[in-house]
Amino acid sequence: MSSQVGVTAQESLQGASTASCSIHTIKELAWKRVGCSYRPHGTNKVVLQDAWGTALSGEVQALMGPSGAGKSTLMDILAMRKSTGQLTGSLLLDGQPASHAFIKQAAYVPQDDNFIPAMTTREVLHFYADITLPAPQRKARSMRVNEVLAAVGLETAAHTLVGGSLPGGLMLRGLSGGERRRLSIAAGILAAPAVLFLDEPTSGLDSFAALSVMSHLQGMARGSGCIVISTIHQPRDAIWEMFDKVTLLAGGRLMYHGPRTNISAWFASLGYPRLHGSESDWLLDLVATGFDKPQQLFGNALMAREDIPAAADAFLAHYLQTTNKKQQDTAGEAVSIHKPPKRSASASSLSALRSCVGGSGSLQAMQPARWEYPTSLGRQFCSLLWREVLAITRNPFDLAGRILTCTYLGLVFGLVFYNTPADTLPGVRTRMSICFVIPMVATLLPSVSISLYTNDKRIYLADSSAKLYRPWAYYSSKVLATSPFNVFGILCMAWVLYGMAGLRPGWQPVLKAGTVSGLLYLIAMQAMHLCLSLQAMHLSLSLQAMHLCSVVAPNQDLTFCAFLIWLVINFAMSSFFVNFREVATNVWLTQLRYISALYYSLEALTVNEFHGSSMSCSGGLEPGLAGLAESALASITPGQHAMLQQLTQPQESCLIRNDALLEYMQYGRPFGVSVAILGGYLAVVHLLTYAALVLLARHEAR
Numbered sequence: 001m002s003s004q005v006g007v008t009a010q011e012s013l014q015g016a017s018t019a020s021c022s023i024h025t026i027k028e029l030a031w032k033r034v035g036c037s038y039r040p041h042g043t044n045k046v047v048l049q050d051a052w053g054t055a056l057s058g059e060v061q062a063l064m065g066p067s068g069a070g071k072s073t074l075m076d077i078l079a080m081r082k083s084t085g086q087l088t089g090s091l092l093l094d095g096q097p098a099s100h101a102f103i104k105q106a107a108y109v110p111q112d113d114n115f116i117p118a119m120t121t122r123e124v125l126h127f128y129a130d131i132t133l134p135a136p137q138r139k140a141r142s143m144r145v146n147e148v149l150a151a152v153g154l155e156t157a158a159h160t161l162v163g164g165s166l167p168g169g170l171m172l173r174g175l176s177g178g179e180r181r182r183l184s185i186a187a188g189i190l191a192a193p194a195v196l197f198l199d200e201p202t203s204g205l206d207s208f209a210a211l212s213v214m215s216h217l218q219g220m221a222r223g224s225g226c227i228v229i230s231t232i233h234q235p236r237d238a239i240w241e242m243f244d245k246v247t248l249l250a251g252g253r254l255m256y257h258g259p260r261t262n263i264s265a266w267f268a269s270l271g272y273p274r275l276h277g278s279e280s281d282w283l284l285d286l287v288a289t290g291f292d293k294p295q296q297l298f299g300n301a302l303m304a305r306e307d308i309p310a311a312a313d314a315f316l317a318h319y320l321q322t323t324n325k326k327q328q329d330t331a332g333e334a335v336s337i338h339k340p341p342k343r344s345a346s347a348s349s350l351s352a353l354r355s356c357v358g359g360s361g362s363l364q365a366m367q368p369a370r371w372e373y374p375t376s377l378g379r380q381f382c383s384l385l386w387r388e389v390l391a392i393t394r395n396p397f398d399l400a401g402r403i404l405t406c407t408y409l410g411l412v413f414g415l416v417f418y419n420t421p422a423d424t425l426p427g428v429r430t431r432m433s434i435c436f437v438i439p440m441v442a443t444l445l446p447s448v449s450i451s452l453y454t455n456d457k458r459i460y461l462a463d464s465s466a467k468l469y470r471p472w473a474y475y476s477s478k479v480l481a482t483s484p485f486n487v488f489g490i491l492c493m494a495w496v497l498y499g500m501a502g503l504r505p506g507w508q509p510v511l512k513a514g515t516v517s518g519l520l521y522l523i524a525m526q527a528m529h530l531c532l533s534l535q536a537m538h539l540s541l542s543l544q545a546m547h548l549c550s551v552v553a554p555n556q557d558l559t560f561c562a563f564l565i566w567l568v569i570n571f572a573m574s575s576f577f578v579n580f581r582e583v584a585t586n587v588w589l590t591q592l593r594y595i596s597a598l599y600y601s602l603e604a605l606t607v608n609e610f611h612g613s614s615m616s617c618s619g620g621l622e623p624g625l626a627g628l629a630e631s632a633l634a635s636i637t638p639g640q641h642a643m644l645q646q647l648t649q650p651q652e653s654c655l656i657r658n659d660a661l662l663e664y665m666q667y668g669r670p671f672g673v674s675v676a677i678l679g680g681y682l683a684v685v686h687l688l689t690y691a692a693l694v695l696l697a698r699h700e701a702r
């Protein structure tokens with residue numbers, strides 16, 4: 001969620017009269033000459049131009065316009081969340097240039113919520129309260145949660161699950177659409193914002209639920225003096241009448257800003273008299289261009305995009321005249337800004353916002369300040385850890401499914417390799433195969449759960465755009481919460497197979513095999529997360545350039561492509577298929593084995609199984625194998641024949657040193673060293689994933 005919080009503990013937790021909205025009300029929020037343009041491929045694309053307006057304490061305002069009109073752009077600028085594009089204009093709070101402190105007085109409720117379906121309404125609000133309210137006592141934060149629950153009429157649904165699609169696709173029943181929207185609003189007002197921005201608060205709701213949400217918002221604005229600015233599409237009449245003022249945009253131009261009750265009269269004065277039907281529908285029909293508008297249906301309306309500037313210029317002249325403002329009054333306040341430096345998501349956003357609001361109004365090169373989070377890293381970490389653990393443990397199908405899948409794989413392979421003999425040559429070969437199967441499964445398994453993690457990415461991006469917590473708090477809590485469950489699953493597979501196949505007995509080898517399997521699984525899991533982040537950043541564009549992915553849908557498939565590249569290197573360089581000593585050519589290619597986690601794991605497991613042991617060879621070569629060797633050798637010499645005889649009928653004391661096998665395979669690395677390398681590998685993949693996560697948040701800047 002996206003509440004921006006900056007009130008103190010005392011402020012946020014005062015009496016019930018402050019339940020719904022701001023304690024520090026802003027009497028007037030004004031914006032002047034606000035504009036935004038982009039420079040795609042060297043061109044200049046103006047998406048918002050010369051937007052003016054004011055909002056008074058307690059007002060509810062509608063921001064309307066056809067698709068692409070610039071509504072989200074304007075709202076992002078007003079909410080100080082815009083960090084891309086060239087921004088111009090100024091923002092005033094009670095007549096003073098807004099400082100970056102405003103970002104903490106405003107809340108932004110996005111169209112799509114990102115709640116964990118398995119959490120209850122109260123738990124969701126508690127999470128946001130813990131993470132955003134500076135109040136040190138949990139009891140005080142609980143009181144605030146109760147106030148907000150009452151304010152949005154969700155007291156009776158406090159213990160209802162949010163519901164929705166669980167990671168993995170299962171649907172969980174929970175809050176209704178209207179209740180869910182009210183929960184979004186509740187999370188937005190927890191910190192008592194002075195201004196509440198909402199993106200389509202009624203979208204997807206039936207007309208009754210939409211009315212109920214809007215009447216709550218109106219009640220809050222009137223009761224506490226906070227300003228509510230909301231984008232809206234096709235409001236029903238009862239909702240339309242709740243708006244005090246309307247801002248109408250078309251093609252990035254301001255067509256109207258002022259009292260709702262004057263809007264028809266204004267357009268009539270331009271020669272566009274109101275048609276029958278709902279006023280809001282007519283307004284949208286009036287300014288929407290780009291399609292055929294028969295006169296009998298649309299009356300006198302703006303027909304083409306070229307008609308927009310004249311109507312917008314007429315309104316601007318009228319607005320400046322009636323509000324007694326002159327363009328030149330603001331000449332000093334207009335601030336052209338450059339694309340903010342991308343130091344961090346929060347810093348870049350602040351930079352844009354501060355340049356937009358422009359201090360004294362002169363063109364200044366302002367340094368982005370560090371975003372100050374309202375709560376400590378420790379609190380954020382604990383709250384996120386709690387949310388992660390709830391999300392995992394309340395999705396039993398995912399948890400049980402993962403454990404059952406792992407156990408099933410262990411059982412199937414265990415049956416195939418059941419009771420492998422330890423003292424025959426074929427037995428050695430089979431046990432080497434098992435040493436490959438365990439890490440093979442650990443490497444492949446994460447790919448079946450890619451879809452489970454795409455949801456995580458969405459939640460993280462939404463939270464990070466609201467600057468709710470430090471990326472490090474998210475990352476470390478996520479790793480700590482998920483790792484034990486991941487390791488448990490893979491241990492089920494590895495130990496079931498280990499036991500059924502009858503690999504080297506003793507608690508130490510068993511523990512060592514578990515350590516290698518767990519580490520490798522965590523590495524593979526992390527590699528998959530890394531691919532997911534890289535794909536999200538479109539770093540896999542090189543694949544698209546090669547048209548490799550032109551036949552597959554983007555997103556998950558691209559992640560799989562990237563993960564597959566890593567998998568192929570792991571398998572090809574695992575040393576199971578190729579003995580590197582035997583590869584005379586392409587020696588440089590074999591160096592890739594050093595980035596194969598499977599290579600280190602296979603070596604560690606093989607060493608664990610065979611190092612320091614020996615086996616009896618008194619049984620000799622199987623007769624079939626000896627016969628094959630004899631017939632395969634075209635011209636066998638008497639000496640060779642004698643040797644074969646010895647191999648098929650050796651002495652009773654014949655003993656094979658298993659270390660000779662390890663030497664042949666070039667497995668000379670001690671077990672501890674391999675584990676240390678795997679640990680280092682895991683640390684590197686974690687670092688890369690974390691870096692990708694931070695970059696991803698920047699990449700998704702608004």
Ligand SMILES: Nc1ncnc2c1ncn2[C@@H]1O[C@H](COP(=O)(O)OP(=O)(O)OP(=O)(O)O)[C@@H](O)[C@H]1O
Pocket residue numbers: 038040045047065066067068069070071072073074084
């Ligand atoms: N990064 C960008 N580069 C180029 N153009 C952009 C960029 N971001 C947005 N735009 C363009 O800006 C215009 C306004 O977009 P905006 O999202 O503000 O419209 P909107 O009125 O909110 O539309 P909708 O109702 O469909 O969400 C659109 O034409 C959009 O394509």
